Amino acid sequence: MSFSYALAFAAGAVQARLDSAMAGLADVPVVHAMRYAAHGGKRLRGFLVLESARLHGLDPVQVVSAAAAVEALHAYSLIHDDLPCMDDDDLRRGLPTVHVKWDQATAVLAGDALQTLAFELLCDPVLGGAEVRLALVASLARASGAEGMVLGQALDIAAEQATVPLTLAEITHLQAGKTGALIRWSAEAGAVLAGADPAAMGRYATALGLAFQIADDILDVTGDAAKAGKRLGKDAAAGKATFVSLLGLDGARARAGALVAEAEAALTPYGAGAETLIEAARFVIAREH
Amino acid sequence: MSFSYALAFAAGAVQARLDSAMAGLADVPVVHAMRYAAHGGKRLRGFLVLESARLHGLDPVQVVSAAAAVEALHAYSLIHDDLPCMDDDDLRRGLPTVHVKWDQATAVLAGDALQTLAFELLCDPVLGGAEVRLALVASLARASGAEGMVLGQALDIAAEQATVPLTLAEITHLQAGKTGALIRWSAEAGAVLAGADPAAMGRYATALGLAFQIADDILDVTGDAAKAGKRLGKDAAAGKATFVSLLGLDGARARAGALVAEAEAALTPYGAGAETLIEAARFVIAREH
Numbered sequence: 144m145s146f147s148y149a150l151a152f153a154a155g156a157v158q159a160r161l162d163s164a165m166a167g168l169a170d171v172p173v174v175h176a177m178r179y180a181a182h183g184g185k186r187l188r189g190f191l192v193l194e195s196a197r198l199h200g201l202d203p204v205q206v207v208s209a210a211a212a213v214e215a216l217h218a219y220s221l222i223h224d225d226l227p228c229m230d231d232d233d234l235r236r237g238l239p240t241v242h243v244k245w246d247q248a249t250a251v252l253a254g255d256a257l258q259t260l261a262f263e264l265l266c267d268p269v270l271g272g273a274e275v276r277l278a279l280v281a282s283l284a285r286a287s288g289a290e291g292m293v294l295g296q297a298l299d300i301a302a303e304q305a306t307v308p309l310t311l312a313e314i315t316h317l318q319a320g321k322t323g324a325l326i327r328w329s330a331e332a333g334a335v336l337a338g339a340d341p342a343a344m345g346r347y348a349t350a351l352g353l354a355f356q357i358a359d360d361i362l363d364v365t366g367d368a369a370k371a372g373k374r375l376g377k378d379a380a381a382g383k384a385t386f387v388s389l390l391g392l393d394g395a396r397a398r399a400g401a402l403v404a405e406a407e408a409a410l411t412p413y414g415a416g417a418e419t420l421i422e423a424a425r426f427v428i429a430r431e432h
Numbered sequence: 433m434s435f436s437y438a439l440a441f442a443a444g445a446v447q448a449r450l451d452s453a454m455a456g457l458a459d460v461p462v463v464h465a466m467r468y469a470a471h472g473g474k475r476l477r478g479f480l481v482l483e484s485a486r487l488h489g490l491d492p493v494q495v496v497s498a499a500a501a502v503e504a505l506h507a508y509s510l511i512h513d514d515l516p517c518m519d520d521d522d523l524r525r526g527l528p529t530v531h532v533k534w535d536q537a538t539a540v541l542a543g544d545a546l547q548t549l550a551f552e553l554l555c556d557p558v559l560g561g562a563e564v565r566l567a568l569v570a571s572l573a574r575a576s577g578a579e580g581m582v583l584g585q586a587l588d589i590a591a592e593q594a595t596v597p598l599t600l601a602e603i604t605h606l607q608a609g610k611t612g613a614l615i616r617w618s619a620e621a622g623a624v625l626a627g628a629d630p631a632a633m634g635r636y637a638t639a640l641g642l643a644f645q646i647a648d649d650i651l652d653v654t655g656d657a658a659k660a661g662k663r664l665g666k667d668a669a670a671g672k673a674t675f676v677s678l679l680g681l682d683g684a685r686a687r688a689g690a691l692v693a694e695a696e697a698a699l700t701p702y703g704a705g706a707e708t709l710i711e712a713a714r715f716v717i718a719r720e721h
Contacts, residue, residue, distance in 0.1 A: 168578050173586035177578060223544060228536035247517035248589050251540065252582050255512060255547065259577030262551045266570035273562035280569050281555035288548030289457045289466060293541050297462035300537050 146422035153190035153210060156203070158182070160211035164264060176241050176253035177260070181218040183236050185430075187355075188213045188329040190423065195333025195344055198416055206336055208267035209279060213329050215264060216287055219257035220325075222250050224296065230377075237372030258287075271336055278335055286324040295320025308384035315353065322359075323352035330420075346409035351424050354402035357395050358428045360385040364392065370431045399428045435711035442479035442499060445492070447471070449500035453553060465530050465542035466549070470507040472525050474719075476644075477502045477618040479712065484622025484633055487705055495625055497556035498568060502618050504553060505576055508546035509614075511539050513585065519666075526661030547576075560625055567624055575613040584609025597673035604642065611648075612641035619709075635698035640713050643691035646684050647717045649674040653681065659720045688717045 144152075161181050168174040189210035193203040225232040225240040226247060233243045242250035265279045285291060298317040302309050309317065330348035334341035360378065364387050368375045378385045386395045406424040410417035433441075450470050457463040478499035482492040514521040514529040515536060522532045531539035554568045574580055587606040591598050598606065619637035623630035649667065653676050657664045667674045675684045695713040699706035 165578075169583055171583065171586050171590065173582065174578055219544075223540055226537075226540060228540060248515075249586070251512055251515060251517060252586050252589075255508075255543075256578040256582040258544065258547055259573050259582070262569060263573035263577065266566055266573070273566045277555055277562045277566050277569070280551055280566070284548050284552035284555070288552065289454075289463055289545040293462065293545040293548070294458055294460065297460050297538070297541050300541075301460065 144419055146419050146426055149194055149419050150186065150190050150423075150426075152203070153193045154186040156193065156207045157186050157189040157210050157214050160207045160264070161215060164211065164215075164260060172245055172249050173252045173256065176222075176245050176249050177218075177257055179238075179244065180222050180241050180253060181215055181257060184214070184217075186210075186214060187423070187427075188217055188325055191326065191329035191348070191420075192332045194419055194423070195330050196336055197333070198413055198420065199333050199337035199339050201333060201337050205269055205271075206333065208264045208270050209332050209336065210329075212261045212264035212279075212283065213325060213332070215257045216261035216283065217325060219254040219261070220287075220292060220296075222254035222257070226250060229296075229300070232374060234373050237369075261287075275336055275338070279332060282331070282335070283328055286328040291320050291324035292322075293320075295322070295324070303381060303383060308382075308388070310384075311386075311389050314384060314386065314389065318353060318356040319349070322356050323349065326352035326355065343409050343412055347406045347420065347424075350402045350406035350409065351427060354399045354406065354424065355427045357386040357399040357402070358430065360387045361392065361395055361399070362431070363387070367431065396428075403428055433708055435708050435715055438483055438708050439475065439479050439712075439715075441492070442482045443475040445482065445496045446475050446478040446499050446503050449496045449553070450504060453500065453504075453549060461534055461538050462541045462545065465511075465534050465538050466507075466546055468527075468533065469511050469530050469542060470504055470546060473503070473506075475499075475503060476712070476716075477506055477614055480615065480618035480637070480709075481621045483708055483712070484619050485625055486622070487702055487709065488622050488626035488628050490622060490626050494558055494560075495622065497553045497559055498621050498625065499618075501550040501553035501568075501572065502614060502621070504546045505550035505572065506614060508543040508550070509576075509581060509585070511543035511546070515539055518585075518589070521663060523662050526658075550576075564625055564627070568621060571620070571624070572617055575617040580609050580613035581611075582609075584611070584613070592670060592672060597671075597677070599673075600675075600678050603673060603675065603678065607642060607645040608638070611645050612638065615641035615644065632698055632701055636695045636709065636713075639691045639695035639698065640716060643688045643695065643713065644716045646675040646688040646691070647719065649676045650681065650684055650688070651720070652676070656720065685717075692717055 165178055192210035196206040197203050222241045224230050226242055233240055241253055265276055270276050295317050327348040330344045331341035334344050363375050363378050366375050403424045407421050454467055481499035485495040486492050511530045513519050515531055522529055530542055554565055559565050584606050588610055616637040619633045620630035623633050652664050652667050655664050692713045696710050
């Protein structure tokens with residue numbers, strides 16, 4: 144299965160699951176905002192869940208609720224990140240952000256409810272026995288809370304207010320939480336659902352997540368805002384340390400390339416079946432948005 | 433066991449569990465804000481978890497993680513409710529609210545992470561088998577998300593902006609989500625953990641939750657801001673419909689009294705063992721904060 148087909152498959156399956164999960168909700172602005180924010184995007188995290196499940200012998204259709212869960216969680220984080228008190232972004236995926244289209248209160252609440260929905264989706268019996276679903280709940284909580292994503296976010300905000308720019312080690316630590324933890328959870332989820340050792344997937348995803356963030360920093364400098372669907376050049380304008388400011392453009396590209404090679408190497412035990420995940424790693428640093 | 437002793441016991445046990453759950457977190461403002469917001473309060477929801485567990489033959493000490501979970505969730509909801517874009521409150525439990533003491537970004541993130549912590553606490557193996565813990569995760573998600581607490585919050589915000597005041601039926605529906613759902617989850621949790629039918633506890637808690645909110649509306653008019661530790665008279669000043677504005681002060685008191693009688697009646701099957709929960713219902717309408 145080619146990466147582009149697998150990504151499109153994941154996007155369709157995740158969207159259908161999110162739609163059905165939100166179908167019975169009340170007809171109120173906060174629910175409209177939830178649907179709006181949970182619509183579209185690359186669905187890279189959902190793809191990783193489905194593809195890692197396939198690699199471990201599971202039918203991707205059976206694990207869609209886990210893919211939808213991580214995408215609901217990602218959507219919540221974007222709504223809150225975009226708030227005026229956080230990154231203050233008015234454009235996301237080429238559309239007005241939730242607090243612009245509705246208001247800040249609706250944005251806070253829609254994000255809150257999407258986080259809740261993520262944990263609810265992991266309770267779906269189709270995913271397997273209670274033990275494995277609970278393991279996913281626990282690991283998603285660790286990946287997204289004050290030890291993972293939220294910690295990364297908090298460190299990022301602190302960095303913006305600091306007078307001394309971050310070092311490479313500090314930015315790597317920050318990004319391991321901010322974007323790395325959810326990417327890693329996604330790649331490990333298939334192994335966890337199959338009762339397999341997630342260590343190799345974890346190594347793959349750690350390299351992938353960092354490559355993803357370096358690529359983001361490169362795009363922030365070289366990218367096309369129309370293709371990206373969001374404002375670019377913000378980090379440089381804010382004088383913020385990034386992988387590009389610390390390594391230079393060529394250095395950042397070389398580091399991202401090395402990380403993709405690391406990600407590929409981690410998948411060696413899986414043989415030819417891992418080709419789609421390897422393509423995904425190459426895509427992450429070649430993408431234009 | 434007297435109610436006041438049981439409430440103090442619950443407060444101590446919940447605080448200890450929350451402290452231990454947050455002990456290993458990074459030394460950053462968002463974590464300090466989490467601890468600050470998760471400190472103190474009546475711990476009524478935590479008490480309901482512990483007491484309903486005791487009533488169903490469980491050792492309260494074994495279910496403290498579930499009590500801590502609902503208090504973490506409640507703390508998150510208060511941080512976000514207090515934000516300038518929501519209720520815009522600067523005082524809570526007699527202290528500055530999180531966005532006043534830190535800033536709005538820290539308040540959003542601390543609330544986000546406390547919600548995550550709530551679900552993480554429900555994964556604690558001490559609570560029992562995976563099936564029962566997962567049942568609590570699923571029911572807490574339903575109680576707190578866009579079908580429960582967040583829906584109530586969203587309806588409350590919509591009501592503030594509406595030109596026509598809410599009817600009694602509409603306010604009752606709103607409050608069933610905003611405060612009722614978590615109170616009900618708390619009272620049912622003990623039965624769920626014991627593998628018992630939670631129906632009677634559900635009836636008790638539905639009446640209790642509504643009585644609690646009517647008492648809040650009464651306190652907003654008659655209360656002492658120093659004892660309450662927050663601003664009062666806000667609803668009347670905003671011309672918002674409340675149980676008091678719709679039923680009058682005497683009518684609201686009579687309705688709250690009738691609900692407490694309903695709550696007591698629901699506990700009849702439990703006999704004398706339910707005395708502490710009956711005392712709790714009486715406390716809810718007699719309290720001064």
